Amino acid sequence: MSAGDPHALLGDFHTDLWLPDYPTVTCGAWSIRRIMMAAARGYWGDVYRIAGTVILAGPGMEGRASWMSLTPSEIESQEIGLRAAHGHTVVLGMGMGWLAANVALKSEVDRVTIVERDPDIIALMEAAGVFAQLPEAARRKLEIVAADALHWRSEGPVDTLQADIWERFVEPQKLDQVRRMQDNIGANAVYFWGQEMAIWEIACDQTGPHPPMDWAMVHRIVSDIRLPLILPDWPDFPAKITSAARWWAPDHRDKPADRATA
Numbered sequence: 027m028s029a030g031d032p033h034a035l036l037g038d039f040h041t042d043l044w045l046p047d048y049p050t051v052t053c054g055a056w057s058i059r060r061i062m063m064a065a066a067r068g069y070w071g072d073v074y075r076i077a078g079t080v081i082l083a084g085p086g087m088e089g090r091a092s093w094m095s096l097t098p099s100e101i102e103s104q105e106i107g108l109r110a111a112h113g114h115t116v117v118l119g120m121g122m123g124w125l126a127a128n129v130a131l132k133s134e135v136d137r138v139t140i141v142e143r144d145p146d147i148i149a150l151m152e153a154a155g156v157f158a159q160l161p162e163a164a165r166r167k168l169e170i171v172a173a174d175a176l177h178w179r180s181e182g183p184v185d186t187l188q189a190d191i192w193e194r195f196v197e198p199q200k201l202d203q204v205r206r207m208q209d210n211i212g213a214n215a216v217y218f219w220g221q222e223m224a225i226w227e228i229a230c231d232q233t234g235p236h237p238p239m240d241w242a243m244v245h246r247i248v249s250d251i252r253l254p255l256i257l258p259d260w261p262d263f264p265a266k267i268t269s270a271a272r273w274w275a276p277d278h279r280d281k282p283a284d285r286a287t288a
């Protein structure tokens with residue numbers, strides 16, 4: 027049974043990115059299904075009226091944890107890295123295959139390696155037929171590797187690395203894990219999901235709970251992080267980090283912890 031056209035579900039949130047049609051499907055602990063929603067907050071803090079979404083539910087919360095969804099927050103929070111992808115791009119964590127599929131659709135990208143540790147996710151995506159919906163030219167760029175992203179090493183050079191192996195925007199081990207993966211992969215440029223919240227957390231640690239975020243602070247923190255992080259050229263990016271952190275940063279920065287999942 028089809029889970030419904032995700033374009034229609036997104037209501038007044040608009041994106042030019044590709045949205046596959048997802049069927050309702052289950053494999054092991056994972057399932058894809060459609061849920062009703064009246065509104066959803068985007069990553070940068072704006073609220074959109076939507077009709078519902080398609081979610082990837084999986085391990086955690088007794089199998090009901092949302093690992094990915096076609097919501098404004100998920101789309102906006104993966105977009106910076108996605109727009110910058112080029113050459114050989116490695117995508118760590120397949121999930122619903124949405125990011126990898128959109129990377130493969132870019133003319134600047136000639137090869138996409140997806141590293142996924144859970145065979146049930148790989149089988150789920152096969153059953154959902156997500157990549158089969160891509161044009162042949164994009165599909166031919168994809169290679170799926172069943173491996174743990176924390177240990178996987180690339181055989182050839184990697185231009186851009188997109189890491190999204192987590193359930194939550196903020197997880198304490200995230201930065202260490204990204205460093206570990208980049209040590210093994212050595213990509214020229216890296217984007218990891220929720221990296222703006224990592225920048226925000228470091229700013230809070232350095233200056234207190236309400237950091238005066240500006241580009242100088244962003245550049246200083248990114249230089250301290252010692253990863254070749256992909257940043258947008260938006261003048262208002264520091265203000266957007268501040269706005270996003272209000273909703274997605276954890277409890278001890280003033281906000282309830284249950285707002286920290288997408």
Ligand SMILES: C[S@@+](CC[C@H](N)C(=O)[O-])C[C@H]1O[C@@H](n2cnc3c(N)ncnc32)[C@H](O)[C@@H]1O
Pocket residue numbers: 093094104118119120121122123124125126141142143144147173174175176190191192193
């Ligand atoms: C949040 S989802 C990725 C969503 C994806 N960006 C998308 O567009 O649909 C995270 C994925 O990472 C996978 N994962 C978690 N830990 C991993 C690891 N250590 N190595 C490889 N994959 C991992 C999970 O099984 C899951 O498929």
